[in-house]
Structure formats: C-alpha cells, structure tokens
Amino acid sequence: MNTLKLVSKNLLRRKGRFIFTLLGITIGMAAFVALLSLSGSMQSEIRKQAAMLGANLIITPKNWCAYDQISILTGESLPESLQYEVLEKVASVDGVTAIPYLTQKTAIQNSPVLVTGMHPQETLEFKEWEIAEGSFFSAQDERAVVLGSSIANSFNLQVGDTLTIRGAQFPVIAILQATGGNDDIAVYLPLAVVQEIYEVGNYISFIAAKVDDLAQMESYEAAILDVANVAVTSDKQLLSTVLSMLGTVNMTLQLIAGVALIAAAFGIINTMMAAIYERRREIGILRAIGAKRGSIFRIFLLESGVYGLLGGLLGVVLGFVTSLIAAPLISGGDMSVLLKGATPQASLDATIVLTAIAFSLVISVAAGMYPAWKAAKLTPVEAISYE
Amino acid sequence: MNRAIIKTENLEKIYGKSAVKTHALKGVDMEIPAGSLSCIIGTSGHGKSTLLHMIGGLDKPTSGSVLIDGVAISELTDSQLSELRAQKIGFVFQFFNLLQNLTALENIQAAMLFGSVPQAQQRAKALELLELVGLSDKADAKPTELSGGQQQRVSIARALANDPEILLMDEPTGNLDSESEEEVLSQIFKIHKAGKTIVIVTHNRELAEKAEMIFEIQDGKIKT
Ligand SMILES: Nc1ncnc2c1ncn2[C@@H]1O[C@H](COP(=O)(O)OP(=O)(O)OP(=O)(O)O)[C@@H](O)[C@H]1O
Ligand SMILES: [Mg+2]
Numbered sequence: 207m208n209t210l211k212l213v214s215k216n217l218l219r220r221k222g223r224f225i226f227t228l229l230g231i232t233i234g235m236a237a238f239v240a241l242l243s244l245s246g247s248m249q250s251e252i253r254k255q256a257a258m259l260g261a262n263l264i265i266t267p268k269n270w271c272a273y274d275q276i277s278i279l280t281g282e283s284l285p286e287s288l289q290y291e292v293l294e295k296v297a298s299v300d301g302v303t304a305i306p307y308l309t310q311k312t313a314i315q316n317s318p319v320l321v322t323g324m325h326p327q328e329t330l331e332f333k334e335w336e337i338a339e340g341s342f343f344s345a346q347d348e349r350a351v352v353l354g355s356s357i358a359n360s361f362n363l364q365v366g367d368t369l370t371i372r373g374a375q376f377p378v379i380a381i382l383q384a385t386g387g388n389d390d391i392a393v394y395l396p397l398a399v400v401q402e403i404y405e406v407g408n409y410i411s412f413i414a415a416k417v418d419d420l421a422q423m424e425s426y427e428a429a430i431l432d433v434a435n436v437a438v439t440s441d442k443q444l445l446s447t448v449l450s451m452l453g454t455v456n457m458t459l460q461l462i463a464g465v466a467l468i469a470a471a472f473g474i475i476n477t478m479m480a481a482i483y484e485r486r487r488e489i490g491i492l493r494a495i496g497a498k499r500g501s502i503f504r505i506f507l508l509e510s511g512v513y514g515l516l517g518g519l520l521g522v523v524l525g526f527v528t529s530l531i532a533a534p535l536i537s538g539g540d541m542s543v544l545l546k547g548a549t550p551q552a553s554l555d556a557t558i559v560l561t562a563i564a565f566s567l568v569i570s571v572a573a574g575m576y577p578a579w580k581a582a583k584l585t586p587v588e589a590i591s592y593e
Numbered sequence: 594m595n596r597a598i599i600k601t602e603n604l605e606k607i608y609g610k611s612a613v614k615t616h617a618l619k620g621v622d623m624e625i626p627a628g629s630l631s632c633i634i635g636t637s638g639h640g641k642s643t644l645l646h647m648i649g650g651l652d653k654p655t656s657g658s659v660l661i662d663g664v665a666i667s668e669l670t671d672s673q674l675s676e677l678r679a680q681k682i683g684f685v686f687q688f689f690n691l692l693q694n695l696t697a698l699e700n701i702q703a704a705m706l707f708g709s710v711p712q713a714q715q716r717a718k719a720l721e722l723l724e725l726v727g728l729s730d731k732a733d734a735k736p737t738e739l740s741g742g743q744q745q746r747v748s749i750a751r752a753l754a755n756d757p758e759i760l761l762m763d764e765p766t767g768n769l770d771s772e773s774e775e776e777v778l779s780q781i782f783k784i785h786k787a788g789k790t791i792v793i794v795t796h797n798r799e800l801a802e803k804a805e806m807i808f809e810i811q812d813g814k815i816k817t
Contacts, residue, residue, distance in 0.1 A: 215699075497679075498676075
C-alpha cells in the first residue's frame with residue numbers, strides 16, 4: 207500500500223462523479239489549448255504572408271486603418287483609393303521600386319475570388335514569380351488572365367479555358383507556380399484592364415515598394431511622404447500592427463477560456479468538499495491508525511492533483527483535435543483566410559503541451575488546497591463521532 | 594505488578610463550548626500494567642468511550658493527563674501523537690472500522706502505510722495477520738462482503754498491523770451475535786497471550802471475568 211494507490215482507490219469509488227469532474231477540467235483545458243494552438247498557427251501564417259508580400263514598404267491612403275492593412279496580408283479586396291499618378295510620384299524617388307495593386311472581387315462557380323490588377327512585367331520581377339504553365343502577359347493591356355496555382359487547382363482550370371469576369375470573357379494564358387502565400391488565391395489581369403471592367407477610372411488600391419538599401423528605410427519613407435500625400439508603412443510595422451490586433455482578439459478568447467477553467471476549478475473544489483463530507487469517518491479512521499495531518503492533506507491534495515494532471519493531458523488532446531477540426535470550419539471572419547493555409551500541427555509544440563499541463567495542475571492543486579486543509583483540520587474524534 | 598504502561602491523572606473532559614456542556618469525565622485516575630487485559634465497564638453514556646479516546650490520543654482532555662510509557666501525551670505535537678497512534682497503539686472502534694473502498698487485506702496494509710513496515714513486507718505481514726484472525730480466505734473481500742464479526746476481526750488484525758504494544762477496543766463485540774462474539778473473543782485472548790496490553794470497553798460478562806483489571810465507570814468517575 208502506498209499513498210498513490212490509496213488516492214486512486216478513493217478517486218474511482220464514485221466513477222460518475224470522477225468522470226464529470228474530470229470532464230470539467232478537460233473541457234476548460236481543451237478550450238485553452240485550442241485557442242493557443244489556433245492563435246499560434248494564425249500568427250505563423252501572418253508572418254508567412256508578410257514575408258510573401260515581398261515588399262519593404264506599403265503605400266496606402268492616409269485614412270486607412272489597421273483593419274484595412276490586415277486585408278493586404280490576408281488577400282481580401284480593397285477599395286480603389288489612390289490616384290495612379292501617386293504611383294509615378296513614389297516610383298520617382300531614388301532607390302525605390304514601386305508596383306501598383308488594384309484588388310477587386312469576382313466569382314468563379316459562385317465562389318468569391320480575388321481579382322488583382324497589376325503591371326505584368328514589373329510584378330513578375332518584383333514577386334519573382336515562376337510560370338508553371340502557359341506564357342505570361344506579353345502586353346501591358348492584354349485582355350487575358352493568369353491564375354494563382356490554388357485557383358487553378360480548386361476550380362480545375364487549365365491554360366486555354368475561358369473565365370468570365372464582369373460579363374467579359376478572358377482566356378487563361380498562364381498558371382503561376384505555387385508560392386505558398388496569398389498570391390496563389392488570386393486571378394491576375396493587367397491593371398488597365400481591371401480599371402476598365404470595374405469602371406474605377408485611373409485608381410489603384412495600394413502600392414507595394416522595394417528599396418535598394420534597407421538601412422535607409424526612414425529616409426525613403428520621408429522622401430515618399432515629401433512627394434505624395436499618402437501613408438507609408440514598413441512591412442515590419444504592418445506585421446506588428448496585425449499581430450497586436452490578433453493579440454487583442456486572443457486575449458479576449460483566452461479570457462473566456464480562463465473563465466471556463468475557473469468554473470472547472472470550482473467543480474474540483476465542490477467534488478473534494480463532497481468527498482470530505484462523505485469520507486469524514488474514514489478520515490477519522492485514517493487518523494486513528496496513525497495518519498498525520500500532513501498525510502491527510504497530501505491524500506486530498508493528490509486527489510485533486512490527479513484531476514489536474516489527467517484533465518490537462520486529456521485537455522491537450524481534445525483541444526488539439528478541436529483546433530484541427532475547427533481551423534477549416536471557421537469561415538467568414540476576417541481571420542479565416544489566415545486559417546485556411548494554417549497547419550495547427552505546426553503550432554502544437556512542446557511548450558503549449560507543457561504549459562497547459564502545468565497550468566492545469568496548478569489550478570487543480572490550488573482548488574484542492576482548501577478542501578484538503580479542511581480535511582486535515584478534523585481531529586480524529588470529530589471525524590469518527592460524526593453522524 | 595508490571596510497570597504502568599497507561600496512566601491517567603485526574604483526567605477530565607468537558608464536551609461543548611458554551612450553553613450545552615457535558616461533563617463526561619470528572620477526574621479519572623487509573624493505572625494499567627503492561628501486558629494486562631483490562632476491561633472498562635459501565636452504563637451507557639457514562640464516559641467509557643470518552644476515556645478510551647483519551648487514552649488512545651484521539652482527543653485531548655480538558656484537564657489532567659494521560660501518560661503512555663511515562664510520556665504525557667498532551668505534551669506531544671499532533672505529528673508526534675500521530676506517530677504514537679501509528680506505532681504504539683492499535684484502536685478498534687465499536688462500529689464502522691474499515692475503509693469501505695479497500696479490501697480486507699488493503700485495510701491492513703493502509704495502517705502499515707503510516708507505520709514502519711517496509712512496503713515489500715506489507716503484503717506478507719498483512720496476510721499473516723489475516724491468518725491470525727482466521728480470515729485468510731477473505732483477503733480480497735470488501736467490507737460490505739463481510740459479516741459484522743468478520744469485519745471486527747479484520748479491524749483487530751489492522752489494529753495489530755504495526756505491532757503495537759497497546760490494543761484499545763471499544764465494544765468490539767457490542768453489535769455481534771453470540772457466535773461472532775465467540776470468534777472475536779477467542780482472537781482477543783490469543784493476542785493477549787502473545788503479550789499485548791489490551792484495554793476493552795465491554796458489557797460482556799465472560800470477558801470481564803477473565804480480565805485482570807476491571808474499571809467501572811459511573812457518571813464520569815471510576816467506581817471503587
Ligand atoms: N463528541 C461529543 N460531543 C459532545 N458530547 C459528547 C461527545 N461524545 C460523547 N459525548 C457525551 O459524553 C458523555 C459520555 O459519552 P461516551 O460516549 O463516553 O459514553 P459511553 O459510556 O461510551 O456510552 P455507550 O455505552 O453508549 O457507548 C455522554 O453524555 C455523551 O452524550
Ligand atoms: Mg461508547
């Protein structure tokens with residue numbers, strides 16, 4: 207006989223109660239782990255997209271908020287908002303290479319798809335795209351489309367097929383090699399063609415720019431602000447803005463998971479208090495046969511600790527499975543695009559597992575303190591003469 | 594007479610804090626020699642269990658003292674007192690002696706957890722004790738699967754788990770039929786022969802007659 211054996215026998219005597227109490231902490235932990243794992247994969251996805259952008263500076267209208275900036279990373283369409291001449295002004299700054307983006311929406315087989323208007327040759331070089339099939343645009347105003355690889359795959363489109371955008375027909379002339387980023391989920395046309403079919407005049411959505419000397423970033427920014435009335439954001443600022451917004455969302459979600467965990471902790475307290483009430487006489491017997499206060503305290507604390515350990519382990523598994531299932535299901539939100547490419551496997555690392563289990567243990571041991579103390583406080587006779 | 598292994602000096606116990614006070618013990622002086630079989634008898638509600646609890650270190654007296662082997666147990670810390678209960682004293686209650694979710698064997702082993710029997714020897718020693726009380730075949734039975742007499746015999750075996758010098762029993766046959774009572778009594782005599790000091794609260798005539806010392810408690814005092 208050892209203490210652990212005694213503890214396990216005690217826990218399993220009321221199997222229903224054991225299971226329900228365990229479920230409480232398991233679900234709380236699962237929510238917590240799912241959130242950590244999802245937000246971990248969202249963050250890594252955002253970083254990946256930011257790296258994919260291939261730009262050092264993003265030039266947008268002054269009135270854009272951080273929310274609009276997320277869309278640059280997520281590949282959502284953005285309003286036409288800059289005059290084309292702004293591009294010429296920005297490009298005129300020494301050491302700056304600038305390309306325009308005009309992003310609009312269309313539908314293929316009733317699914318929304320991003321249409322991007324750009325300068326074919328410059329963008330090809332800027333992005334260092336590879337052509338998987340067909341041949342790229344040969345003129346600045348060629349009425350044809352080039353597809354990102356995911357678009358070609360999901361809609362089963364090939365070079366030679368025809369795409370209808372805003373009632374006009376366009377032949378597919380090329381398919382890009384997969385980049386792993388949002389470039390894969392867009393349809394590309396020359397800027398002038400998009401401007402014409404969407405009737406947006408001589409406007410573009412935003413400008414992406416590269417600089418020759420990364421060390422001089424600030425002076426480039428100043429130079430651009432000198433020539434044009436725009437907002438300039440570096441890719442790093444953009445990344446940190448988006449990450450901090452995501453952080454706020456995560457905080458809220460973690461707060462909810464925290465509440466679930468606190469409820470679970472009270473579940474443990476409740477179960478342990480009930481156990482002490484029922485087992486009062488047994489505590490008396492244990493004391494009579496020589497158990498010290500410390501031993502009684504330890505037995506009860508271990509019982510709640512087991513809830514923590516098992517709940518933590520099961521919670522990690524359940525939470526991970528949930529995040530695997532949930533990631534593709536969460537749709538419609540602005541973060542959803544980030545999740546589509548995300549792989550929760552990657553973010554369920556040892557740190558999350560260990561943090562979660564340690565956290566669960568700490569919570570349940572803390573919850574077990576008071577009941578264990580109550581149990582240890584009983585004198586042998588108090589415990590035995592209890593009716 | 595052997596040395597007094599148990600001694601009480603002007604032992605008093607008052608239950609309750611304010612309005613309802615019960616003066617359960619009103620100055621008990623007794624000496625119990627080592628290796629003796631003693632009985633505490635008396636009418637219900639006159640303080641027999643209270644006295645036995647005090648001797649066993651399960652409760653603290655209001656005043657006066659209990660000396661076990663010359664040591665005043667009121668001077669001991671809770672942890673030292675627990676140690677004393679684990680090593681020196683075996684206790685058998687009137688009812689509800691066993692841990693319900695453990696088997697007979699495990700109940701005995703549980704007592705060893707707090708004593709000094711090395712874990713490797715616990716099982717063999719516990720089986721030996723079960724044999725002593727004639728219950729080898731019930732090692733894996735839960736208390737609910739045992740008769741009242743069998744449960745009390747397991748309790749006696751458990752009280753002996755750490756080989757204590759003193760065995761205290763509160764009406765061990767109080768709620769048993771005569772056949773079970775016989776079983777239990779024969780175990781008690783056997784243990785007494787082995788040299789333990791035994792103090793029993795009892796109403797049983799036969800047992801009282803065999804005792805070397807009889808203490809009759811009346812209204813919280815020893816009747817002389
Ligand atoms: N925990 C307690 N709190 C308050 N009063 C108690 C407590 N235990 C016993 N008493 C009171 O102390 C007195 C002595 O009780 P005790 O249990 O010692 O009697 P007893 O001689 O063992 O009786 P019985 O033969 O019925 O077991 C009784 O009046 C009882 O009501
Ligand atoms: Mg009594």
